[in-house]
Amino acid sequence: MAEETNKEGKPSTGRKVAEENPEAEAAEAETAHVLSADEKLSEARKTEKETAADLLKDDLGELKIRRAKGSKNITQGVCNVLATFNNTKVTFTDLKGNVISWASGGKCNFRGSRKSTAYASQVVTQTAGRVAMSHGLKEVIIKVRGPGMGRDSAVRAIQALGLTINAIIDTTPVPHNGCRPKKRRRA
Known part of the structure; x- marks a missing residue:
């Protein structure tokens, strides 16, 4: 079975070249725009989770002890x-x-x-x-x-x-x- 090759002699990936079909290029750009918006939302959610986890790590790591009112000063x-x-x-x-x-x-x-x-x-x-x-x-x-x-x-x-x-x-x-x-x- 013969493989299709593009102009440079490399095996083709199955996608149509943008020069051959301008309508396909416009549709692809539109879906890429939609995907990038979804990816941005998922990345934003990931960063929110990471920052919350980071905050918890910082909170558990260092103990911040404040002096009590009327502290007894006992060592x-x-x-x-x-x-x-x-x-x-x-x-x-x-x-x-x-x-x-x-x-x-x-x-x-x-x-x-x-x-x-x-x-x-x-x-x-x-x-x-x-x-x-x-x-x-x-x-x-x-x-x-x-x-x-x-x-x-x-x-x-x-x-x-x-x-x-x-x-x-x-x-x-x-x-x-x-x-x-x-x-x-x-x-």
């Missing part, structure tokens, strides 16, 4: 993390035990079984930590209590905030065979 403190099976509570105090800030799963709008997740623990710790940092907190001793899933994620969230961790202490109460435990689950 060292204690972070008490209570991680139960149902919830996670985080309290930042000064070295004497006076509360600087606190947060819990319910305070951060988690309800029901979501309160007991590791993600909820991370959000709770970040919320309380930002308020504590606005009061000038820079160094912290972490006291972790309880068997919940939020223990590790709370410590990681404090590291991510940029607080200096001086010590991590596990203060989970261990009985010397005191109270009778709850009945075993039949799962």
